[in-house]
Amino acid sequence: MEPGLASEPTRSMDASAEQSLPEPGSQDSVAGDDIEIVVNVGGVRQVLYGDLLSQYPETRLAELINCLAGGYDTIFSLCDDYDPGKREFYFDRDPDAFKCVIEVYYFGEVHMKKGICPICFKNEMDFWKVDLKFLDDCCKSHLSEKREELEEIARRVQLILDDLGVDAAEGRWRRCQKCVWKFLEKPESSCPARVVAVLSFLLILVSSVVMCMGTIPELQVVDSEGNRVEHPTLENVETACIGWFTLEYLLRLFSSPNKLHFALSFMNIVDVLAILPFYVSLTLTHLGARMMELTNVQQAVQALRIMRIARIFKLARHSSGLQTLTYALKRSFKELGLLLMYLAVGIFVFSALGYTMEQSHPETLFKSIPQSFWWAIITMTTVGYGDIYPKTTLGKLNAAISFLCGVIAIALPIHPIINNFVRYYNKQRVLETAAKHELELMELNSSSAESKPGGSRSDLDTLPPEPAAREGPSWGSRLKLSHSDTFIPLLTEEKHHRTRLQSCK
Template structure:
């Protein structure tokens, strides 16, 4: 049987380390592969003629000079992974070990992070991103808790308004405002849809249909609410530039601005500064932008935000789907045109004209406005929609998986951030109680010293009076 020969390591310079109660014998030749590590330096210090006890004590927690055994109060499971770098020149983090804690172990043993394998580096970067998200959430929570700590009254009012408009869970009025904003968005979208029903429209002076005045009043009220809400959020925002560049705030502005543009154009047309035809065309073009109001729901719905992030994480799968569909559309439209060209009543006049048939067939829509009439064309159509079903079904599982992972991750991060804030508050309370206890002890010690001094003075005066009483006649 063929076996790998065992390497001949020299037993000279062998040291014994005790990691959390686990004794491990390490050879000098192995440790010298990484001379900058803590164990290699410890080996050099222990084998030198002039051993420096202070240097050895700084490298380990305790040591036995006679047995050359060094004690470390570290995690033995993590050290088993650290040992791999001396034998295999790479490190794999075992399952169950925190990558961040393991990185600290590597820093303690003076092992560079570049020896980590690629899979472990990805886990480490993911954990670092999670810690960054937790720190951001903790920062936001602490900013909400520091309303009472603001120096001026204006800052306190600004922070209170920001919590009222942006943090629905901070108080009951904030929750009421969030519900009112949500209902206003739904009401505005409903008015926009109902206003297009011909039976509910009225005729103007020129005999053209226009929205009902009641619906316009409701829409104006909703827009006033959106405007006040946007201005209050902008005025109370602690970071104005970040507020302006936010995607959701840009959507809010795009949903509000067309309303005032239409009012301006209407006013200009009434003062004969612009032609009425141009104004009507501009108004009709701007009214379609009211659709952007529905995207305001994403501000109040965590499910829509999670779905958006899941789609962002699934861009690779969606790109593959589009590429597969594009190739299929080109191939099946070309085949359909070729197979249907000989038929006298063909509906496939060209390959670009056949693209529409391929799209509605592969997506299983099937309007029926274009359809094959030959046998080969029908077989091509059957094959095209079968491939379309397969192509559409492939990326569903990755998208759902990304959605579930991100949703669960957000819940874990929120609970971790709240737990971190509770620990910080507990630590602050503990430090406060410790300071107050020390202050009370110092006051008690000062009171005891003063009382002892007063008692000493009183005893001295009593003794002096006694001496005068006894020695007075003798002196006279």
């Protein structure tokens, strides 16, 4: 049992040494370091002492020491209820969170218990007036992560609300832009939008297949100058696909709310790289021959046609799996860096050893250490083309060791990368579900509010009415219904929707 903390007041002291709380407003209502404070938080009774609480006088519990001198008005400004007979303060708060918060008086820091929502715990710390600087760094990371999730949910809900809402002040041109943007960027908004998204996906596949088939000699034709070129049918198919990609890009650029952000987005840069080579090649073919030699034009066109492989990355726009994989690789830069470092060290060591051990053989294939790098790379990555191989016993032993080390080095970062992939994928599903849940709660709250004047009254109707002079919802009175609930403040600035984030639990 920790000193100063007990479920029941079990510490026995002399009457002269122990000072209990006097009556509110009496002349004996003075502060003392040995005063006994009895609090009841969510049904759990705690006994604290003035010398312990006075370490942090700005906290709510420390203010209880001097609150009796101000009478009942001061008392009820700090707690929910007070029993003069038992001289006990009552708080309708989370007892589990309170047990974590009072650690600051004993250890000077606060640790958040596992299973408590970080946002709810922050609200508890704010209520008890304990500064967040006392929260341990490991717990602050969980709080920051939960804040990011709330911001992401708020952003998704706000986007959905913007799509559903119609602003009468907007002009026809602006409404047209929003409709086009919603039609092209959000396939789930309507059935025609989904059809267009599927058609765009199929055209990406068709254009990629046509690009590959154009390199088959049997499908090529000979032009007037004796050069083999793509079949005209394949060129027509590619032209149609490029026309669709160009129209799609221009419409999305036209309807984008932020043109600069749209142009600098990675996926939109990929779109430009996918369609730009076609027009540059077309320009060089028809106009470049007048300004440069025909051979140089053909070489430039061939180089640009290779850039058409960028259109395969357009599939990431329509595939959440590819987007998740990209995010997992971005979050795994540290693990990938370790992999490259291990391989680089192993390649240098084993190539030098292989070169040294193979010099005694008259028909050695290891002519130099830089040439041995190629052998070490294909050996450690378990490829093994067989163009360079050891012939001595020591060289073969060195090759076996390098092979095993390569397998271990490559397998090490696989687990963190897979974990990042699964974590991000599950997080996206949770955020999507939470956003839908928020919308359902908002719709339920709005429908219940509309049914109050003429329908049956619920238990919430017994609450005191909101002040008429105050605009917008009163968050303080509504949140007092449940201290464990949270709301998304980002949605309260303009839309004034109250939400309860049950998913954070």
